[in-house]
Amino acid sequence: xxxxxxxxxxxxxxxxxxxxxxxxxxxxxxxxxxxxxxxxxxxxxxxxxxxxxxxxxxxxxxxxxxxxxxxxxxxxxxxxxxxxxxxxxxxxxxxxxxxxxxxxxxxxxxxxxxxxxxxxxxxxxxxxxxxxxxxxxxxxxxxxxxxxxxxxxxxxxxxxxxxxxxxxxxxxxxxxxxxxxxxxxxxxxxxxxxxxxxxxxxxxxxxxxxxxxxxxxxxxxxxxxxxxxxxxxxxxxxxxxxxxxxxxxxxxxxxxxxxxxxxxxxxxxxxxxxxxxxxxxxxxxxxxxxxxxxxxxxxxxxxxxxxxxxx
Numbered sequence: 364x365x366x367x368x369x370x371x372x373x374x375x376x377x378x379x380x381x382x383x384x385x386x387x388x389x390x391x392x393x394x395x396x397x398x399x400x401x402x403x404x405x406x407x408x409x410x411x412x413x414x415x416x417x418x419x420x421x422x423x424x425x426x427x428x429x430x431x432x433x434x435x436x437x438x439x440x441x442x443x444x445x446x447x448x449x450x451x452x453x454x455x456x457x458x459x460x461x462x463x464x465x466x467x468x469x470x471x472x473x474x475x476x477x478x479x480x481x482x483x484x485x486x487x488x489x490x491x492x493x494x495x496x497x498x499x500x501x502x503x504x505x506x507x508x509x510x511x512x513x514x515x516x517x518x519x520x521x522x523x524x525x526x527x528x529x530x531x532x533x534x535x536x537x538x539x540x541x542x543x544x545x546x547x548x549x550x551x552x553x554x555x556x557x558x559x560x561x562x563x564x565x566x567x568x569x570x571x572x573x574x575x576x577x578x579x580x581x582x583x584x585x586x587x588x589x590x591x592x593x594x595x596x597x598x599x600x601x602x603x604x605x606x607x608x609x610x611x612x613x614x615x616x617x618x619x620x621x622x623x624x625x626x627x628x629x630x631x632x633x634x635x636x637x638x639x640x641x642x643x644x645x646x647x648x649x650x651x652x653x654x655x656x657x658x659x660x661x662x663x664x665x666x667x668x669x670x671x672x673x674x
Contacts, residue, residue: 473629483647587616592612595608
């Protein structure tokens with residue numbers, strides 16, 4: 364008599380007694396109806412399979428490519444294939460909150476959107492309020508939009524804020540105070556832990572760097588190329604060859620100088636991006652360790668405080 368799948372004597376499907384020590388990932392694949400009885404998969408194998416399956420899926424026809432999934436659906440699907448829900452949730456929170464505008468995509472200069480994130484202690488609503496207070500009172504940004512778990516900020520343009528920004532944030536290395544847009548997103552990871560993401564748009568600095576490259580490179584190119592062409596005019600060459608050599612010398616000098624200026628400007632802008640990322644990481648470091656969000660005072664202020672307070 365055949366024992367049915369629901370009788371007490373039936374064995375669990377796909378899980379023979381000698382496979383008791385197999386990896387959970389392999390068991391999950393067995394539950395899905397895949398025969399892996401001769402092969403145990405490691406976590407690294409599982410991750411490689413998931414990446415390759417995603418590549419194969421993307422290479423097929425894009426039917427339903429614009430279909431939208433809710434965050435809950437993404438978490439459910441990921442947990443069904445063995446990914447921890449907390450890791451999926453954190454990966455969702457790390458998706459970029461801001462995309463470059465059409466004119467700022469690609470190109471020779473780096474992407475002007477910077478994003479940094481960190482898991483910090485505290486309730487999400489309290490952390491968001493703390494971040495908003497700091498950016499408003501210390502970086503002179505104003506909230507222009509407010510959504511659940513996130514705020515959108517831009518530099519305050521009133522006279523007092525502009526004056527205070529110039530006095531307390533005088534250097535161009537203060538990117539938060541001079542960013543075109545800032546988006547702060549705070550989502551709960553646990554009851555007493557939150558995920559913070561700050562997106563920073565420095566497209567204005569990028570645009571200034573591109574414009575300076577064109578104007579400066581063109582001016583320097585005219586000088587260098589023109590100088591090379593004039594120099595060949597005094598060379599002892601046949602007239603026809605002199606004209607051709609002058610054209611080549613001018614074009615070479617102009618394009619070479621323009622390319623050199625663009626390369627130098629790109630390197631300088633990349634250095635600015637590194638400085639902006641350093642500023643974002645410093646802010647998140649202080650939030651992560653429960654420190655005041657305001658950076659430590661300058662050395663002269665510390666020395667003054669020691670003299671006045673005797674500490």
